[in-house]
Amino acid sequence: MNHEEWLAEHFERHRAQLHSAARRMLGSDSDADDALQEAWIRISLADTSSIENPAGWLTTIVARVCLSMLRARKVRQDLPTDDAEPIRDLTESGPEDRAVEADMVGVALLVVLEHLTPAERLAFVLHDVFDLPFDEIAPIVGRTPAAARQLASRARRRVRGADPAGPPDMARRSEVVQAFLAASRSGDFQALLDMLDPDAEARCDAAAVSMGSPARVHGAKAVAELFAGRAKAAKAALIDDVAGAVWGHGGTIRVAFLFTVDGDRVSAIDIVADSDRISGFDVELVEA
Numbered sequence: 001m002n003h004e005e006w007l008a009e010h011f012e013r014h015r016a017q018l019h020s021a022a023r024r025m026l027g028s029d030s031d032a033d034d035a036l037q038e039a040w041i042r043i044s045l046a047d048t049s050s051i052e053n054p055a056g057w058l059t060t061i062v063a064r065v066c067l068s069m070l071r072a073r074k075v076r077q078d079l080p081t082d083d084a085e086p087i088r089d090l091t092e093s094g095p096e097d098r099a100v101e102a103d104m105v106g107v108a109l110l111v112v113l114e115h116l117t118p119a120e121r122l123a124f125v126l127h128d129v130f131d132l133p134f135d136e137i138a139p140i141v142g143r144t145p146a147a148a149r150q151l152a153s154r155a156r157r158r159v160r161g162a163d164p165a166g167p168p169d170m171a172r173r174s175e176v177v178q179a180f181l182a183a184s185r186s187g188d189f190q191a192l193l194d195m196l197d198p199d200a201e202a203r204c205d206a207a208a209v210s211m212g213s214p215a216r217v218h219g220a221k222a223v224a225e226l227f228a229g230r231a232k233a234a235k236a237a238l239i240d241d242v243a244g245a246v247w248g249h250g251g252t253i254r255v256a257f258l259f260t261v262d263g264d265r266v267s268a269i270d271i272v273a274d275s276d277r278i279s280g281f282d283v284e285l286v287e288a
Contacts, residue, residue: 124155184231
């Protein structure tokens with residue numbers, strides 16, 4: 001069997017699963033067809049001499065094509081075409097048969113997936129639906145395996161409980177956090193009090209405690225005292241889609257602050273200094 005015949009045999013053998021993966025990632029049959037056509041062009045030009053797992057290799061190429069299409073769609077502010085249908089299984093067996101949850105809401109799932117970032121969408125579909133390990137997902141989405149795991153975890157939470165009408169108003173929560181940080185930097189104790197829920201608390205992990213922070217502080221006054229004048233180098237950020245802040249040194253994040261914001265007040269702040277946990281966070285700095 002020559003090179004072209006080998007490629008064609010494996011591509012046809014796994015076509016149904018590849019189309020199913022593309023369908024879930026892109027939201028429509030027509031887009032999935034386009035993805036497979038583009039993937040076949042790349043596959044036909046690839047060096048297959050070191051391929052040990054054809055199914056995984058083919059899925060990876062299709063996923064990369066889908067990622068490019070999703071990113072282009074985000075730029076155009078495009079949506080799936082009107083031919084989007086309830087997600088259905090295109091194979092009789094395989095890892096996706098164990099992912100009933102991923103299919104549980106049909107069209108509603110597609111609506112929720114549209115609110116995920118392209119990287120979140122791929123990490124969720126490839127891992128939860130097609131059982132691809134995070135070590136293989138990581139280079140596709142340009143993240144570490146730990147960060148890819150966090151992407152899938154965040155997407156899974158949204159699929160389970162997100163409001164299809166859209167994600168929460170993170171912009172407003174970020175504004176509250178930025179205002180809190182500004183008051184902390186300036187030492188404005190009264191402003192901190194005004195932004196804290198009366199029952200607010202700050203909780204520190206073991207690594208933060210070892211650096212001198214108290215394990216737990218309860219009450220607006222105590223939390224304000226803890227933060228007054230102490231956030232001079234902290235930067236506002238979204239941490240796994242949670243409004244927060246980070247402090248770092250030498251280009252490395254040393255401490256993450258996860259804020260729980262209810263309305264216009266901060267009700268809790270989790271202070272994380274554990275390096276392993278921090279390395280798994282998906283951090284996006286927020287411009288002031």
